[in-house]
Amino acid sequence: MTAAAVAPEDPRDRLPAAIPRLRAFAISLTRDVTHADDLVQDTILKAWSNMDKFDPGSNLDAWLFTILRNTFYSGLRKTRREVQDSDGAFAATLSERPAHDSRLALKDFQRAFDQLSPEHREVLILIGASGFSCEEAAGMMGVAVGTVKSRASRARRRLTELLHLADGEDMFSGTDGATQAVVLRASTAAR
Amino acid sequence: MAGEQDENTPRRQAIHAQIDENLKRVYALAAAEELPDRFKDLLAQLKARDAAIKGGDS
Numbered sequence: 697m698t699a700a701a702v703a704p705e706d707p708r709d710r711l712p713a714a715i716p717r718l719r720a721f722a723i724s725l726t727r728d729v730t731h732a733d734d735l736v737q738d739t740i741l742k743a744w745s746n747m748d749k750f751d752p753g754s755n756l757d758a759w760l761f762t763i764l765r766n767t768f769y770s771g772l773r774k775t776r777r778e779v780q781d782s783d784g785a786f787a788a789t790l791s792e793r794p795a796h797d798s799r800l801a802l803k804d805f806q807r808a809f810d811q812l813s814p815e816h817r818e819v820l821i822l823i824g825a826s827g828f829s830c831e832e833a834a835g836m837m838g839v840a841v842g843t844v845k846s847r848a849s850r851a852r853r854r855l856t857e858l859l860h861l862a863d864g865e866d867m868f869s870g871t872d873g874a875t876q877a878v879v880l881r882a883s884t885a886a887r
Numbered sequence: 888m889a890g891e892q893d894e895n896t897p898r899r900q901a902i903h904a905q906i907d908e909n910l911k912r913v914y915a916l917a918a919a920e921e922l923p924d925r926f927k928d929l930l931a932q933l934k935a936r937d938a939a940i941k942g943g944d945s
Contacts, residue, residue, distance in 0.1 A: 708933075708934075711930060712926075712927070712930060715922060715926050716918050716919075716920075716922060717918055719917070719918070719920070719922065719926075720914050720915075720917035720918035720920070721914075721917075723917040723920070724913060724914055724917055729920075733923060733925070736926060737925065737926070737929060740926065740929055740930065740933075741929075741933075744933045802909060802912055802913075805906075805909040805912075805913070806913060809909075809910075809913060820906075820910055821910060821913075821914055824906065824907045824910040824911070825907070825910040825911045825913065825914035825915075826914060852902075852903060852906055855906055856902055856906070861902055861905075
């Protein structure tokens with residue numbers, strides 16, 4: 697390989713490192729690993745051939761996530777595919793928490809999360825988990841910032857309903873670090 | 888975070904924090920999933936194809 701001193705880095709070289717996050721977003725959006733992997737594959741192909749349209753100074757993850765979610769929603773419109781799966785493929789790999797533990801159990805959370813609409817899962821993952829700002833999420837989702845905020849608020853409210861977390865309910869009385877450590881270990885081992 | 892009018896009671900904020908904590912766990916678990924080889928293979932194919940089109944490094 698010749699060292700071209702002034703040649704800018706090819707953003708394509710950053711794709712391998714970005715794929716785990718892209719796939720995590722796809723799994724979060726679809727709750728179906730097979731569907732997620734097909735979307736990641738399509739996204740890699742589109743990103744590769746459209747890389748000249750990517751601004752290297754901007755956020756590659758945001759660009760890739762945008763391609764993926766647009767591919768997902770256009771496929772959804774075309775096939776009216778049923779993506780809701782109350783037994784989400786991913787939740788199946790996670791350990792059960794004891795029923796008496798009143799702390800919000802991950803498996804219960806996953807089950808509720810699976811029941812949200814893709815739009816609600818999307819907004820929550822983007823701003824609640826992947827660290828994007830509401831402004832960045834708005835750009836990716838092609839909507840106004842206010843829409844992102846109100847959608848996120850509705851999504852959280854819906855999740856709260858699905859989890860039966862009433863305002864007066866105390867979620868923290870059963871907090872138990874040892875139990876949590878066991879559950880986290882178990883879920884790691886299950887992978 | 889401020890700015891969401893109806894999300895600012897302490898109880899709502901506590902629920903909000905629990906939800907975000909779990910969202911991060913869901914996302915982290917998905918990100919830690921082992922990648923199938925198909926993506927590595929696909930990138931290698933694309934790279935090889937581009938190299939062939941260009942006829943080498945330039």
